[in-house]
Amino acid sequence: MSDQAFYSGLQSKLETLRTEGLFKPERVIASRQGSEVVSQDGRTLINMCANNYLGLSGDRETSDAAAAALEQYGYGLSSVRFICGTQTVHKELEQKLSEFLGTEDTILYAAAFDANGGVFEPLFDENDAIISDALNHASIIDGVRLCKAARYRYANNDMADLEKQLIAATEAGKRHKIIVTDGVFSMDGTIAQLDKIVELAEKYGALTMIDESHASGFMGKTGRGTHEHCGVIGKIDIITGTLGKALGGAMGGFTSGRKEVIETLRQKSRPYLFSNTLAPMIAGASLAVLERISKSTALRDRLHENTAYFRKEIERIGFTIKPGTHPVVPVMLFEAPVAQKFAARMFELGVLLSGFFYPVVPMGQARVRVQLSAAHTREQLDTVLQAFEQAGKELGILKNQ
Numbered sequence: 001m002s003d004q005a006f007y008s009g010l011q012s013k014l015e016t017l018r019t020e021g022l023f024k025p026e027r028v029i030a031s032r033q034g035s036e037v038v039s040q041d042g043r044t045l046i047n048m049c050a051n052n053y054l055g056l057s058g059d060r061e062t063s064d065a066a067a068a069a070l071e072q073y074g075y076g077l078s079s080v081r082f083i084c085g086t087q088t089v090h091k092e093l094e095q096k097l098s099e100f101l102g103t104e105d106t107i108l109y110a111a112a113f114d115a116n117g118g119v120f121e122p123l124f125d126e127n128d129a130i131i132s133d134a135l136n137h138a139s140i141i142d143g144v145r146l147c148k149a150a151r152y153r154y155a156n157n158d159m160a161d162l163e164k165q166l167i168a169a170t171e172a173g174k175r176h177k178i179i180v181t182d183g184v185f186s187m188d189g190t191i192a193q194l195d196k197i198v199e200l201a202e203k204y205g206a207l208t209m210i211d212e213s214h215a216s217g218f219m220g221k222t223g224r225g226t227h228e229h230c231g232v233i234g235k236i237d238i239i240t241g242t243l244g245k246a247l248g249g250a251m252g253g254f255t256s257g258r259k260e261v262i263e264t265l266r267q268k269s270r271p272y273l274f275s276n277t278l279a280p281m282i283a284g285a286s287l288a289v290l291e292r293i294s295k296s297t298a299l300r301d302r303l304h305e306n307t308a309y310f311r312k313e314i315e316r317i318g319f320t321i322k323p324g325t326h327p328v329v330p331v332m333l334f335e336a337p338v339a340q341k342f343a344a345r346m347f348e349l350g351v352l353l354s355g356f357f358y359p360v361v362p363m364g365q366a367r368v369r370v371q372l373s374a375a376h377t378r379e380q381l382d383t384v385l386q387a388f389e390q391a392g393k394e395l396g397i398l399k400n401q
């Protein structure tokens with residue numbers, strides 16, 4: 001406690017964040033997660049900003065499944081997996097995830113952040129090349145940093161640039177090349193062109209990896225993910241993803257792929273070797289979620305109905321959105337102060353939304369990001385759309401105004 005300058009330095013950096021409007025406050029929820037939440041001050045809000053795509057986070061069936069696993073397997077293991085931290089429920093979940101994703105084997109992590117952080121270093125070294133989309137998630141960027149492979153970056157979703165980078169890596173004589181992309185990019189709801197990526201991978205003898213955090217459980221006809229959506233199941237080498245979004249919403253992550261890849265990760269991946277086992281209640285609840293969504297596509301269908309309805313209506317009212325089909329709907333407000341004012345007004349009108357502006361998104365691309373859920377009722381969506389219209393009129397930003 002003798003270096004006062006350290007603390008005053010932090011204080012002034014925090015102050016700068018506040019004055020620049022970049023400070024991130026936390027909203028405190030006093031209820032379960034859901035399409036409607038109760039905030040700390042007792043107000044009920046319609047929630048449009050959770051990654052709760054299938055509505056399973058605050059869902060009774062999910063928490064009952066967690067309670068059953070809690071009872072059967074206990075609270076936790078106080079161990080990493082390889083010492084005394086693997087239970088039947090973990091092996092069962094790994095097997096079911098593999099079946100669901102169409103892969104050979106799967107390894108569980110405490111978070112997708114760990115899955116991405118621990119996937120590159122055990123598999124690639126300075127002789128290899130990682131070719132990464134410029135908008136990939138922070139955890140992929142960190143994972144790549146921990147690995148000695150050469151780094152190549154291609155412009156977001158730009159297949160011509162990807163090919164350029166593949167040529168560059170090939171000309172540099174790299175032994176193995178791996179193309180890495182988010183299956184879906186969470187700021188724009190952009191879906192990666194996996195059919196084209198697989199084609200390029202085949203042309204240049206490269207491996208492929210996708211992060212399915214915003215896709216597992218609801219993209220594709222049966223919810224298996226972006227690889228199903230793009231018709232390339234069985235053609236992706238490595239799939240990472242989270243249990244903390246659509247697939248139940250608690251926490252946990254996974255890496256899935258060929259047996260020899262997963263076995264290598266079990267032997268060498270540091271976030272797996274040196275971090276505690278996923279709590280058995282999460283594994284148990286995740287199994288119940290997988291079973292539920294494998295039996296019926298009702299939740300997934302409901303989500304896509306809600307998405308189509310919201311996308312159509314919000315444009316009819318006079319807002320500009322990024323076109324697409326994903327339940328992430330960026331409603332463009334362009335200027336940061338407008339996005340801030342808008343989100344604040346929506347909060348007063350009972351709608352929970354998040355605003356994004358520079359540096360999270362490019363300058364002049366400020367927006368509020370709506371995330372649809374299977375749990376939203378048509379009535380809730382209509383209430384939200386009315387609030388959008390009212391706030392839009394008040395701020396004078398509707399197209400046909």
Ligand SMILES: *Cc1c(COP(=O)(O)O)cnc(C)c1O
Pocket residue numbers: 110111112113114116137139182186211213214241242243244251252253
């Ligand atoms: C949310 C997210 C993660 C992190 O998932 P956690 O399980 O919460 O660590 C990783 N990658 C992408 C693309 C994500 O959206």
